Amino acid sequence: MPRKLMLQMHMSIDGYIAGPNNELMEWIVYNFSQDLNDYLSNIKFNDIILGHKLAEGFIPAWQSMPSGTPGKELMVNTPKMVFSTTLQENPWGERVRLLNSGFEDEVGKMKAQDGSEGDVMVYGGVQTVQALIEKGLVDELFLLVEPVALGEGKKLFSSRTSYEVMETKKFECGIAVLHYRKKV
Numbered sequence: 001m002p003r004k005l006m007l008q009m010h011m012s013i014d015g016y017i018a019g020p021n022n023e024l025m026e027w028i029v030y031n032f033s034q035d036l037n038d039y040l041s042n043i044k045f046n047d048i049i050l051g052h053k054l055a056e057g058f059i060p061a062w063q064s065m066p067s068g069t070p071g072k073e074l075m076v077n078t079p080k081m082v083f084s085t086t087l088q089e090n091p092w093g094e095r096v097r098l099l100n101s102g103f104e105d106e107v108g109k110m111k112a113q114d115g116s117e118g119d120v121m122v123y124g125g126v127q128t129v130q131a132l133i134e135k136g137l138v139d140e141l142f143l144l145v146e147p148v149a150l151g152e153g154k155k156l157f158s159s160r161t162s163y164e165v166m167e168t169k170k171f172e173c174g175i176a177v178l179h180y181r182k183k184v
């Protein structure tokens with residue numbers, strides 16, 4: 001069985017993943033309740049994909065979190081691949097690999113590996129996930145639906161794709177997780 005590419009992203013109830021200009025995500029509840037931390041810690045994967053812009057914040061932010069912060073070990077220790085056409089040197093250390101071209105081909109190769117290698121997770125940002133969705137490479141979605149409508153912003157999808165619901169769950173902090181699998 002091949003590896004799956006999973007996506008986990010926060011989304012407004014009207015389907016936006018960022019403001020119109022990728023503004024600060026102040027609409028996102030980051031103070032996760034224990035039940036949500038427990039749920040997320042059960043999603044298993046062995047590689048993380050990040051876009052360059054997200055990586056600039058994500059990697060140092062997780063590294064500097066106090067030990068014991070839920071998710072820290074997973075986020076810091078899991079190998080990461082960062083998409084960038086401009087970065088020539090990797091500033092983030094040995095667990096991070098830069099990919100300068102052929103993004104979709106490389107993801108296709110990762111996915112073709114044996115499933116016993118573990119699955120792959122992408123956290124964003126907008127350009128990166130839009131490209132992966134557009135190429136049909138994302139197999140499962142974990143949408144963390146925030147209890148807010150934004151009215152405008154950046155969307156995950158630009159064309160019609162069918163999914164089936166695997167699970168829906170409401171959490172104490174107000175987030176609802178919708179877990180979908182792509183229909184084959």
Ligand SMILES: NC(=O)C1=CN([C@@H]2O[C@H](COP(=O)(O)OP(=O)(O)OC[C@H]3O[C@@H](n4cnc5c(N)ncnc54)[C@H](OP(=O)(O)O)[C@@H]3O)[C@@H](O)[C@H]2O)C=CC1
Pocket residue numbers: 008009010011016017018019022023024025050051052053054055083084085086087103123124125126127128129131
């Ligand atoms: N809703 C959510 O859960 C999340 C939302 N976000 C939102 O995402 C925003 C950042 O998104 P965005 O600015 O799009 O940044 P990304 O993190 O997607 O990084 C974009 C950069 O990644 C490289 N890249 C990614 N895909 C490709 C591709 N297919 N071809 C060429 N280069 C590629 C390029 O780097 P280079 O320029 O070096 O070539 C590009 O400039 C944040 O402001 C935040 O608001 C982020 C994370 C989670």
Ligand SMILES: Nc1nc(O)c(N)c(N[C@@H]2O[C@H](COP(=O)(O)O)[C@@H](O)[C@H]2O)n1
Pocket residue numbers: 008009010032037040041057058061070071072123144
């Ligand atoms: N799997 C998992 N476990 C946790 O404990 C978490 N806090 C998260 N957070 C998710 O990580 C993604 C990137 O977050 P930042 O951009 O670094 O804030 C995002 O999807 C969070 O929901 N994940």
